[in-house]
Amino acid sequence: MIRSELIQKAAEENPHLTLRDVERVVNTIFEEIVDAMCQGNRVELRGFGAFSVKKRDARQGRNPRTGEAVQVEEKHVPFFKAGKLLRDRLNGE
Template sequence: MIRSELVLRLAAMNPHLYEKDCQAVVDAILACISDALAAGDRVEIRGFGSFTVKEQRARQGRNPRTGARVEVPAKAALAFKAGKEMRDRVNPEVALR
């Protein structure tokens, strides 16, 4: 699902709202999540999952074409861990055990 599909589904579920209002809601939520992650905060949405920013240290890599050593700089990576309810919805047969 892409952002525009999410907006359309949200508008369909809430016929009393205009599509442009649904677009503004989706944009506001995603902007808040993005701002929090950019600030290094953890974002947890109960029943869905949590987003965290993990620091990856600098390392030496190799160019796959030439085999030459390449310095890979330190960087921040986004990590997502699904919540229990989401894992159970995705794998219902596992939840029954």
């Protein structure tokens, strides 16, 4: 499912809201999740899962084409851990 499909589905289930209002709500939710993660905070949606940021230390890597050693800088990556209800539902429980 892509963002536009999510917006369309939410608009269908909430006929009292305009498509523009639903789009604004969805975009606001995503922006708040991104903003919280940029500040290093964890975002937990009970039953769905938790979004967090993991730090990857700098390391020595290899260029796969040449085999030459390259320095890979430290970076932060998004991480998602599914909640129990989501895992159970995916496994048919």
